[in-house]
Amino acid sequence: xxxxxxxxxxxxxxxxxxxxxxxxxxxxxxxxxxxxxxxxxxxxxxxxxxxxxxxxxxxxxxxxxxxxxxxxxxxxxxxxxxxxxxxxxxxxxxxxxxxxxxxxxxxxxxxxxxxxxxxxxxxxxxxxxxxxxxxxxxxxxxxxxxxxxxxxxxxxxxxxxxxxxxxxxxxxxxxxxxxxxxxxxxxxxxxxxxxxxxxxxxxxxxxxxxxxxxxxxxxxxxxxxxxxxxxxxxxxxxxxxxxxxxxxxxxxxxxxxxxxxxxxxxxxxxxxxxxxxxxxxxxxxxxxxxxxxxxxxxxxxxxxxxxxxxxxxxxxxxxxxxxxxxxxxxxxxxxxxxxxxxxxxxxxxx
Numbered sequence: 001x002x003x004x005x006x007x008x009x010x011x012x013x014x015x016x017x018x019x020x021x022x023x024x025x026x027x028x029x030x031x032x033x034x035x036x037x038x039x040x041x042x043x044x045x046x047x048x049x050x051x052x053x054x055x056x057x058x059x060x061x062x063x064x065x066x067x068x069x070x071x072x073x074x075x076x077x078x079x080x081x082x083x084x085x086x087x088x089x090x091x092x093x094x095x096x097x098x099x100x101x102x103x104x105x106x107x108x109x110x111x112x113x114x115x116x117x118x119x120x121x122x123x124x125x126x127x128x129x130x131x132x133x134x135x136x137x138x139x140x141x142x143x144x145x146x147x148x149x150x151x152x153x154x155x156x157x158x159x160x161x162x163x164x165x166x167x168x169x170x171x172x173x174x175x176x177x178x179x180x181x182x183x184x185x186x187x188x189x190x191x192x193x194x195x196x197x198x199x200x201x202x203x204x205x206x207x208x209x210x211x212x213x214x215x216x217x218x219x220x221x222x223x224x225x226x227x228x229x230x231x232x233x234x235x236x237x238x239x240x241x242x243x244x245x246x247x248x249x250x251x252x253x254x255x256x257x258x259x260x261x262x263x264x265x266x267x268x269x270x271x272x273x274x275x276x277x278x279x280x281x282x283x284x285x286x287x288x289x290x291x292x293x294x295x296x297x298x299x300x301x302x303x304x305x306x307x308x309x310x311x312x313x314x315x316x317x318x319x320x321x322x323x324x325x326x327x328x329x330x331x332x333x334x335x336x337x338x339x340x341x342x343x344x345x346x347x348x349x350x
Contacts, residue, residue, distance in 0.1 A: 002045045005081065007037055007129050012081075015043045022129050024090060025118060033091075035122075037130065038070060038084045046080025047225045050130050051218060053085065053140045055107050055184060057092020057099070058203040062140025065214035068346055074219050080227045083130055089122070096204060098144065108180075110187035127187060136165065136225055137188050137195035138218055142203050142210070146303040149314075150264050150296070150328070151200035151213040156185070157242070161194035167240055168224035169196065169217035172331040173298055173316060173324070174242045196221075202302060208349045212335045241324045243316035246298070251276055251306040252287040259312075263300060264332065266325035267291040273313055276306060293317055296324055 002014035008022045021034035051069065053062025066086040069075075075082070087093045089106045099105055104119035112123025131137065143149040152173040155166040159179075166174050179186040188195040198217060200210030222228045251257065259274040261267060270290055277286040289312060299314030306312065318324045334340060337348035 002042050002081065005039070005041065005048070005133055007039065007083075007133070012039045012041045014041050016041050022125060024125065025121060035085065035088065035090050035125070038086075040070075040075065040078060040082045040084075042078035042080050042082075042227075044079045046078075046227050047136055048081040048083065048134045049136045049138065049222065049225070049227060050083040050085065050134045051138045051140065052088050052126075052130075052184070054087040054089055054093050055139060056105070056141065056144075056203070057087075057089040057095065057097050058145060059098070059140075059142040060093075060204060061142050061201045061207055061210050061214065062198075063087060064206055064211050064349075065140055065218070068211065068215050069218055071346075072215070072219065074228060077229055078227060082222075082227070083134065085126070085130060088126055091118070091122075098203065107184055108182035110182055110184050111190070123184075123187075126184075127191070131184075131188055131191055131193055134193050136161070136221075137184075137193050138165075138169075138221060139184055139195060139197045140214055141197055141199045142201040142205075142207075143199070143299055145203040146301060148202045148263055148300055148302050149199045150298040151198070151210055151331070152298055152316075153217075153240070154185075154197040154199055155195075156189065159189050159194060162189075162196060164224060165194060165196050165221050168221045169198065169240075170220050171198065171200075171213065171217060171240060172328045173296065174240045175246060175298070175316060176242050176244075206349045208337060209332065209335050211349070212337070212340065213331075216335075241318050241320070241327060243295075243298075243318055246314060246316045247293050247295070248311045249273060249289060249292055249313040249315060251308055251310045251312055252289065253285075254306065254308045255279065255287075257289075257301070257304045257306045257312060259300065259304075261297060261313075263297055264328045265297045266295075266321060266328075267297060267315065268294045289313075291315065294321055296321070296328060
């Protein structure tokens with residue numbers, strides 16, 4: 001049998017599905033604030049997985065992923081405990097901002113402190129009430145505002161238990177990235193909780209492909225770690241490709257940027273990616289933007305107004321570029337709402 005667990009002083013017994021309001025510091029108008037945490041405690045013992053969204057308050061795709069996860073029929077027969085936190089950075093979410101009111105980045109403040117800044121106190125509450133009780137974690141992110149990310153997993157593959165989760169998620173690309181001090185990933189790993197980060201889409205926007213990819217990936221990880229039964233009909237998975245490194249392509253001058261390649265495109269070194277020009281015709285002043293390396297475009301800017309040195313494209317390098325390009329194309333096709341019937345419970349967001 002599963003065991004009870006306690007969050008914010010409230011006991012969640014085996015078989016219960018409850019929403020717990022974790023107290024947070026008040027707003028400056030003395031309005032009380034809480035961080036809602038929904039817990040589904042299975043009747044049978046198993047892993048304890050947390051799935052978190054909106055650590056950056058404007059990265060909202062994860063909120064919809066978690067909403068769909070909680071409605072999923074696939075959770076029947078859950079073994080272990082699922083802890084979902086759709087909005088971690090409640091302050092930033094209310095203000096449609098990446099940051100907290102004091103402009104701190106919550107994802108640089110973990111594990112936090114009970115006596116520290118607002119960000120430190122929020123991070124400490126999250127670590128104490130949620131992460132400390134878990135055996136695994138999945139953190140959902142998007143690109144920053146006016147940027148877009150190809151669905152990808154970021155993980156430290158050298159950490160115990162992480163590579164299995166990363167590959168099970170079945171995103172087309174895995175970026176093997178080191179742990180940044182102050183990040184949730186770093187703090188969770190220090191607490192011996194293997195964690196992966198799913199990146200997809202743009203801040204303050206819903207992206208149906210990214211949402212569907214996130215939901216499918218989480219359920220796949222839950223099957224991998226034994227929380228859900230394996231599918232009766234085995235589906236042949238693509239083997240995710242691990243990027244050996246990544247590179248940024250930056251604006252050679254300030255101006256208006258016209259991009260020529262889409263997200264997920266395969267590019268060779270020296271390929272023309274776009275042009276930056278002045279908003280008026282002065283001696284036909286225009287700079288071409290070339291790929292600095294061969295690879296797959298896993299991130300790009302969505303706003304045409306750029307400053308010199310600004311990051312325009314994020315390119316991941318691979319040993320087998322052609323195979324990766326084919327895999328990315330197939331991945332997008334498989335998640336197309338017009339053809340993907342594996343998740344009929346939700347109408348796609350247009």
